[in-house]
Amino acid sequence: MRTTLLAAALAATALIPPTAVHAAPVRLGSCDAGQLCLWKKPDFTGARQVHELSTVDVDSCVPLPAGTKAQALANRTGRPVTTYQSAECDETGEFETYPGGGTWVPRSSYQVRAFKIWEN
Template sequence: MRTTVLAAALALTAAFAPTTAAGAAATATATATATANAAPRPQLGACAPGELCLWEKPDFTGARHIHELSGLDIESCVALPAGASAQALANRTGRPVTTYQSAECAETAEFETYPGGGTWVPQSPYRVRAFKVWEN
């Protein structure tokens, strides 16, 4: 719907735009903006059921670290290796996962809990340095 409305607006603008260089430039800018807005969103990162996947960079890029539910202690703080952090994540554990800005899972820094049924976060609001997996 958004693309259709935008296309109609661009068509009307083109129909009534003056045939000057400034009018042509305005139409070209509007077309470029429409094309940028219609660009595809990033692909979801690959993460299998039962896994918590963390990517080093936004949009599921950079090094991926996989933590399987079978290898995690429930309700224990799991710190990422020293100096490591994540900016994107996928929670496929089937359980809620809280990510922490603090490597000690301290709640004095930023933290967020994500449902476990299949949550993909292309850009965390902070660098993730630790996490906890919770009982349902």
């Protein structure tokens, strides 16, 4: 019985990757109130793009510059933001809408190539 419990415990711990046990918490990137911030790499790393309502048409598709994509984002615009896998905001690819109250996404499940900021 003791051997069976020990074996089960060892088997369960073998399923947990060592990095998961000692992984440091993700540090939020810098993104001020009123901004939509997009980072090239996961965990708020790499080049950062900043967009504000004063420079974006609300309810319009905003493609990222050609060849650019993002893998992390923070929505601090105060409005809902939808990110798209498609550079044309086509809904046949992946897309997700994030509330504007301060949403931090360290790892998007797809490469973000465009976004829309919505009217409340």
